[in-house]
Each structure stands twice: as C-alpha cells, then as structure tokens.
Amino acid sequence: MVAVSTGSAFSTTSWEKWDEFYQVVRMGDFNGDGKDDVVVLDSSKCLWKVHLA
Secondary structure, eight states, X not given: OEEEEOSSSEEEEOOSXXXXXXXXXXXXXXXXXXXXXXXXXXXXXXXXXXXXX
16 A cells, blocks of 8 residues: 555555565665555565655
C-alpha cells in the first residue's frame, strides 16, 4: 500500500500484493527523476521488481 499526500489528506494505492517471497527491499532513485523508487527481490523467480514513483 502506498500513501500519497494531496496536501490535506492521503490517497492510497495498492501496487501489488505483498508476496512471502519478497526477501530484499530497497529504496532509492533508480531512474534519476528525484523521487524514491522501490525495488524488491522475488526469490521464488530470482527476479528483481522495480516500482517507480
């Protein structure tokens, strides 16, 4: 669940269901736009999933 501020309240958005196989979570500006992004490692598929802000 991601909460985004509208200035007077928060709106929430669900990007994806959290999976028990997400073992590594990292945040950072991965695409250079100045916003924090989220990366998770899905160990069941040996796959990194990138969620851009």
